[in-house]
Amino acid sequence: MNLPDHHRVALDTFHYLWGRSHKPVLSIKDGDTVSFEINDVGSWQINEDWKSSDIVRFDESKLYPLAGPVFVEGANPGDALVVEIVDVSVADFGWSFIQPGFGLLEEDFKRHFLYKWDLKNKRFATFKGGIKIPLSPFCGVLGVAPRTRGFTKVGPPGSHAGNVDIRHLTAGSWIKIPVWTEGALFSTGDVHASMGDAEVCGTAIECAGTATLRFGIEKKAGLSSPEFFTLGDKRPRNGYYATTGIGPDLMEATKESVRNMVSHLAETYDLTAEEAYVLCSVVADVRIHEIVDRPNWVVGTMISKDIFQR
Numbered sequence: 001m002n003l004p005d006h007h008r009v010a011l012d013t014f015h016y017l018w019g020r021s022h023k024p025v026l027s028i029k030d031g032d033t034v035s036f037e038i039n040d041v042g043s044w045q046i047n048e049d050w051k052s053s054d055i056v057r058f059d060e061s062k063l064y065p066l067a068g069p070v071f072v073e074g075a076n077p078g079d080a081l082v083v084e085i086v087d088v089s090v091a092d093f094g095w096s097f098i099q100p101g102f103g104l105l106e107e108d109f110k111r112h113f114l115y116k117w118d119l120k121n122k123r124f125a126t127f128k129g130g131i132k133i134p135l136s137p138f139c140g141v142l143g144v145a146p147r148t149r150g151f152t153k154v155g156p157p158g159s160h161a162g163n164v165d166i167r168h169l170t171a172g173s174w175i176k177i178p179v180w181t182e183g184a185l186f187s188t189g190d191v192h193a194s195m196g197d198a199e200v201c202g203t204a205i206e207c208a209g210t211a212t213l214r215f216g217i218e219k220k221a222g223l224s225s226p227e228f229f230t231l232g233d234k235r236p237r238n239g240y241y242a243t244t245g246i247g248p249d250l251m252e253a254t255k256e257s258v259r260n261m262v263s264h265l266a267e268t269y270d271l272t273a274e275e276a277y278v279l280c281s282v283v284a285d286v287r288i289h290e291i292v293d294r295p296n297w298v299v300g301t302m303i304s305k306d307i308f309q310r
Helices: 052-057 250-269 273-283
Strands: 006-009 017-019 026-028 033-038 066-072 080-098 113-118 124-126 132-134 138-143 151-153 174-178 186-192 206-218 227-229 240-247 285-290 297-304
Touching (some): 080 138, 113 124, 240 250
Parallel strands (some): 026 066
Antiparallel strands (some): 080 113, 080 206, 138 186, 240 297, 285 297
């Protein structure tokens, strides 16, 4: 009887683009488990010595080093690759930044801003004013080789999954991804220690880490885009505080909602606008509350009251 195997993809094995012609670093079977050692999303450019002014030196060509790809024997076009998240662990250091021209409120924030996180506790990270952010690590990128030939950037997600940034894909969840080429050629990366739904400033708590994933194949699944299962969130003991944006343009309503939360956090908890914006990105959830009553839609930004001391 052939038992499932446990494999490892080392930290020095990575690539920067999606492509069907990458040589696999590993070949596995249905049911096998792989531990991926993952570089941080910026390829270790940012360290504990960096200041906000150093962000101008950030080289975007080094974004998204992906661990892999892994060839899954028996996975063929038309099938779905089922990826179970067994565990995601994080390194001791993380970062979040605001970069002009990037993020939901790019027109509001014109200065570089860097916040550095101590992740040694592994359960929570401390923000200004004693605010505690629970760690809920996941991989922002999980994907297979796209259906198109040639090489494409990691940034935009697609039917191959990729940079989906679904914060709910923590340990105990799974994602089904349509297979577009023989062996699927799965890769992963972009570990986040914590992120709010929408990642509004463009970064979460970015860090290196290790993801342990178990692989299965659903034959002839016929999926056109990924599907996933998650255990969901626990209800906050102290509830949520939420701001809204209402209007006929969904994107503008979203911006209004987040702006209102940034203002609330800054005024209530003695934060700068930059600090409040980063806090929204790593812990606040942006939700569509109502989209049926034309001409106006309602978007909410929700934040758990449990993270605050007051």
